[in-house]
Amino acid sequence: xxxxxxxxxxxxxxxxxxxxxxxxxxxxxxAFGVGLIGFGVWQTYALFGNTTGTIVLLCSIALCxxxxxxxxxxxxxxxxxxxxxxxxxxxxxxxxVNVGTKGVTISRLAPTGKALxxxxxxxxxxxxxxxxxxxxxxxxSIEGYRIDVVETSDTRFEK
Numbered sequence: 401x402x403x404x405x406x407x408x409x410x411x412x413x414x415x416x417x418x419x420x421x422x423x424x425x426x427x428x429x430x431a432f433g434v435g436l437i438g439f440g441v442w443q444t445y446a447l448f449g450n451t452t453g454t455i456v457l458l459c460s461i462a463l464c465x466x467x468x469x470x471x472x473x474x475x476x477x478x479x480x481x482x483x484x485x486x487x488x489x490x491x492x493x494x495x496x497v498n499v500g501t502k503g504v505t506i507s508r509l510a511p512t513g514k515a516l517x518x519x520x521x522x523x524x525x526x527x528x529x530x531x532x533x534x535x536x537x538x539x540x541s542i543e544g545y546r547i548d549v550v551e552t553s554d555t556r557f558e559k
Contacts, residue, residue, distance in 0.1 A: 413438075418471075422471060497517055524549045527548045
């Protein structure tokens with residue numbers, strides 16, 4: 401193996417190991433990097449003897465350690481980390497939906513379906529019977545994310 405090619409293999413191994421640490425999680429780039437470094441050191445032992453092989457091995461280890469220290473000190477991690485906080489929540493009921501609020505069914509409630517309450521489409525649950533579309537309903541209870549409704553005789557909300 402050519403000396404130039406050997407140096408390229410060792411440098412490529414160190415670069416792949418650095419990419420594994422900083423940007424490419426998953427282990428594949430790191431495994432190839434360690435493999436290339438190992439291959440380069442093995443070829444150095446085979447071509448140039450024990451002294452040169454040991455020097456290349458120690459230099460490769462030192463270079464990897466120095467690279468890791470440099471990444472830590474220059475705060476390279478902060479460029480790749482998420483710095484924003486998300487404080488949004490899912491499935492929150494709007495405060496406009498309260499017990500006693502009236503609406504109209506959009507789909508059949510058998511026993512769960514869609515209803516239009518205060519201009520918003522919501523999933524509701526019929527308490528005592530199935531309710532067909534376009535019938536007036538009234539919210540009787542809210543338990544967590546479940547809105548229980550009953551059919552009313554109030555026809556103002558029907559189409």
